[in-house]
Amino acid sequence: xxxxxxxxxxxxxxxxxxxxxxxxxxxxxxxxxxxxxxxxxxxxxxxxxxxxxxxxxxxxxxxxxxxxxxxxxxxxxxxxxxxxxxxxxxxxxxxxxxxxxxxxxxxxxxxxxxxxxxxxxxxxxxxxxxxxxxxxx
Amino acid sequence: xxxxxxxxxxxxxxxxxxxxxxxxxxxxxxxxxxxxxxxxxxxxxxxxxxxxxxxxxxxxxxxxxxxxxxxxxxxxxxxxxxxxxxxxxxxxxxxxxxxxxxxxxxxxxxxxxxxxxxxxxxxxxxxxxxxxxxxxxxxxxxxxxxxxxxxxxxxxxxxxxxxxxxxxxxxxxxxxxxxxxxxxxxxxxxxxxxxxxxxxxxxxxxx
Numbered sequence: 001x002x003x004x005x006x007x008x009x010x011x012x013x014x015x016x017x018x019x020x021x022x023x024x025x026x027x028x029x030x031x032x033x034x035x036x037x038x039x040x041x042x043x044x045x046x047x048x049x050x051x052x053x054x055x056x057x058x059x060x061x062x063x064x065x066x067x068x069x070x071x072x073x074x075x076x077x078x079x080x081x082x083x084x085x086x087x088x089x090x091x092x093x094x095x096x097x098x099x100x101x102x103x104x105x106x107x108x109x110x111x112x113x114x115x116x117x118x119x120x121x122x123x124x125x126x127x128x129x130x131x132x133x134x135x136x137x
Numbered sequence: 138x139x140x141x142x143x144x145x146x147x148x149x150x151x152x153x154x155x156x157x158x159x160x161x162x163x164x165x166x167x168x169x170x171x172x173x174x175x176x177x178x179x180x181x182x183x184x185x186x187x188x189x190x191x192x193x194x195x196x197x198x199x200x201x202x203x204x205x206x207x208x209x210x211x212x213x214x215x216x217x218x219x220x221x222x223x224x225x226x227x228x229x230x231x232x233x234x235x236x237x238x239x240x241x242x243x244x245x246x247x248x249x250x251x252x253x254x255x256x257x258x259x260x261x262x263x264x265x266x267x268x269x270x271x272x273x274x275x276x277x278x279x280x281x282x283x284x285x286x287x288x289x290x291x292x293x294x295x296x297x298x299x300x301x302x303x304x305x306x307x308x309x310x311x312x313x314x315x316x317x318x319x320x321x322x323x324x325x326x327x328x329x330x331x332x333x334x335x336x337x338x339x340x341x342x343x344x
Binding site: 003005010013028077079080081082083086087089090091092093097098100101103104105106107109111112113120121122124125126127128129130131132133134135136137 | 138139140142143144145150151152153154157164165166167169171172174175176177178181183184185186187188189190191192193196200202214222234238239242251254255258259261262263265267269270271274277278281283289296303306307309311314315316317319
């Protein structure tokens with residue numbers, strides 16, 4: 001099993017093998033974890049498609065599988081993994097973060113309260129929100 | 138409304154504080170410091186003002202915090218009087234500003250225009266984005282009992298993103314009171330020299 005942390009949360013992918021180079025996931029697991037999928041025009045998430053480098057398609061897509069680590073490096077986004085390759089983070093890059101902030105649309109998030117109930121920022125649309133951080137430390 | 142978010146990776150740590158505060162608003166716990174990643178938060182308390190349409194009115198900034206503690210007598214924890222006054226002034230001014238915005242919305246003198254808000258956005262760099270990804274991986278490793286590897290990632294994250302006190306303090310040892318204020322903290326603060334611990338807040342009268 002491999003645990004993959006993405007924008008949508010934590011995904012335990014039972015069918016994936018720990019590896020230190022590639023992160024091959026089935027098409028279904030890849031789509032669930034990241035929203036990306038293979039299409040005739042390349043790798044796509046929603047309306048956004050990235051063409052694959054000619055002659056190197058097999059480095060990204062092989063049969064029904066996608067190497068998400070290769071895709072993330074191709075997209076120039078942070079990809080970090082544990083030494084054993086059993087835990088990965090596929091993150092948004094500085095460019096995406098900057099663009100999101102520059103749109104001034106407050107990035108949505110889901111976090112638990114002490115009882116475990118999840119709250120999304122977007123649950124409070126229609127009210128002014130003073131979003132304030134603190135810490136015990 | 139207020140949404141208070143504890144940037145605490147050990148989820149039990151903030152609970153006594155939340156119990157004591159008896160909040161009437163949502164108090165959330167952000168173990169992976171997701172808000173740091175999404176909003177460019179580097180320290181606490183930092184706040185973001187968000188309007189009814191979900192738009193950022195004031196990007197991440199220190200929320201009424203003034204770094205008077207740097208001039209505190211570290212043995213007696215006493216603060217020089219003028220420093221204590223500036224600290225109280227920063228807090229009062231910021232609270233008044235929030236109330237003014239709550240009442241007056243975009244007509245408030247404290248609400249940034251879209252252009253002003255963009256001009257005040259925190260910097261996000263490839264290094265800081267990678268640092269946040271490493272910090273997140275470290276929290277997962279900690280939960281799986283792989284503390285040693287986790288600490289290595291936290292140290293590397295802090296090296297890549299030295300402006301983040303959130304990363305450094307979360308990874309640091311704590312005093313009996315649970316504060317990351319051991320001698321290495323004070324060394325790091327002293328190492329700032331003329332640099333601010335809390336970034337300056339663009340608000341008239343703010344020290």
